[in-house]
Amino acid sequence: MQSFPAWVVRRAESDGGRGAATASLETLDSDFLDGLSSDDDAGSGPMIDTVVRVEYSSVNYKDALALTGRPGVVRRWPLVPGIDATGVVIESHGPWRPGDVVTLNGAGLGESLHGGLAGRAHVEGSRLVAVPPTMSARQAAAIGTAGFTAMLSVLAIERHGVTPQDGPVLVTGASGGVGSIAVSLLAHAGFEVTASTGRVATQSAFLTELGATDVIDRAELAEAGKPMQTQRWAAVVDAVGGPTLVNAVAQLRHGGVAAACGLAQSADYVGTVLPYILRGVTLAGINSVEASGEERRAAWDRLESDVDLRLLDGLTSVVPLSAAREVADRVLAGGVRGRTVVEIGG
Ligand SMILES: NC(=O)c1ccc[n+]([C@@H]2O[C@H](COP(=O)([O-])OP(=O)(O)OC[C@H]3O[C@@H](n4cnc5c(N)ncnc54)[C@H](OP(=O)(O)O)[C@@H]3O)[C@@H](O)[C@H]2O)c1
Incomplete structure (x- = not known):
């Protein structure tokens, strides 16, 4: 089984496992990701049917809260944070084929489902959007x-x-x-x-x-x-x-x-x-997390036609996965401008 790097937020054992939350960079295998999705009640949880090799994530305000152990974002522990994931489909029992370049924003990622700050994501295929052919995976992650x-x-x-x-x-x-x-x-x-x-x-x-x-x-x-x-x-x-x-x-x-x-x-x-x-x-x-597949595709169609990629590149910084925690501190201190893309690598 192939392993991959991932940030993981865990709670300390104190207070009956409800102690302070901290994030660390770990090496996982896909069993870890299956564990969480199979916790959902049969039929009532999201349909996790697609495996993505994540190439890029990003540090949104919510990710900064999760990575620094602040409350309000992470709802299950331990959890891979990251509300965005952009990469390549490896396997899908949904509408995708291996090799498709896709992106996912919200839909529970990094909150109640393992998120994008990892080399792999197991996601709901119906919420994925194809990365528009006019932009790179990194640019789609910069939009995020x-x-x-x-x-x-x-x-x-x-x-x-x-x-x-x-x-x-x-x-x-x-x-x-x-x-x-x-x-x-x-x-x-x-x-x-x-x-x-x-x-x-x-x-x-x-x-x-x-x-x-x-x-x-x-x-x-x-x-x-x-x-x-x-x-x-x-x-x-x-x-x-x-x-x-x-x-x-x-x-x-x-x-x-x-x-x-x-x-x-x-x-x-x-x-x-x-x-x-x-x-x-x-x-x-405005609720980006719960947006339907149709709303997602409509918004991404407009993003494809309206985003000036030169301006987007100018407001984007790219950091390696290992730097995500440090960026989170700067986001919460108000010291980050525009968007920070996280390159997963590895
Ligand atoms: N509803 C949704 O679906 C949804 C989706 C994404 C994000 N959000 C929320 O939208 C907000 C922005 O997210 P983001 O990812 O863009 O975060 P961000 O990159 O950290 O930007 C937040 C900006 O808010 C301003 N700000 C920070 N502290 C402030 C304060 N105390 N008073 C006034 N302004 C302050 C700063 O702008 P200046 O330096 O220019 O003042 C800062 O750059 C967050 O609350 C996030 O949770 C909601």
Whole structure:
């Protein structure tokens, strides 16, 4: 049986096996991956029918939490973290053939199912998406959950009927993974984009290069404000939650929409209903994890046509598997820009 490298999050034996969680780089064989999927109740769990040789994963905010032992992401122990996996199908009892180059974002990976920070992944074939022929596996991994979520947010804004003619749009957490790709996608779609960041001094040129026409300091939105504020945005893509999202909603123009996808500032939402009932605004929740196969293919079709691969390469760093834990620390400290792809190797 072939072995492969993998990050594994384990809980310490203390407190009846509920002690502190830590991640370590280990060598596994596929029995380890089978163990978890066979725990699911017959018929009620996901249909794990496809084996992928993972070439690339990435470090999303959730992966940073998992790799540093923080709560809220890993739901079973021990678990291979990594909510993204891109690679080559080795075996499938689903719709795939050996040699197909595929990618998977979320769908329980790295949360309740073993994830992508490993040389192999056993996954649900129905949630896989073929890597578009116009991009490399590394570029698909650079898009990853962050870009998929940014695209779902843009699609939600469009579904709501907001067009570039309706006014400027705001992206919060703009220098991060979701934010930076959202800025570039919205600019590509013709929107005038304002990027909100805590790193105006160092990241303004980067955000302008991605297509932002204005960059504001996130401090402008970070504290609780008035329930109704000057109308500024036709739409918002919010990666940070908390008072930032409440203020952004309070600044939406009549009939505007905020796509809420993140909580980097806070999971709290302490606001009033006034913008909803006086300006008819909408809060659209974005959930990349549970997206259906159809939603995934629709989003990836748009990613294939809309992502500027030159800009994508410019916002991507590539690290070896062994560096994932160190990158996680930097993500949580707010020190990472754009996307970090993890090359599995080995
Ligand atoms: N709903 C979904 O399906 C889904 C999918 C993917 C991600 N997410 C969530 O979306 C968020 C962003 O994910 P990501 O992978 O893009 O993370 P990331 O790369 O770490 O980006 C997060 C960005 O948020 C900003 N930020 C960090 N701390 C902040 C604070 N205290 N106050 C205000 N802004 C802060 C920073 O941007 P600046 O430096 O520019 O200020 C940071 O770069 C996370 O909460 C993640 O869990 C949700």
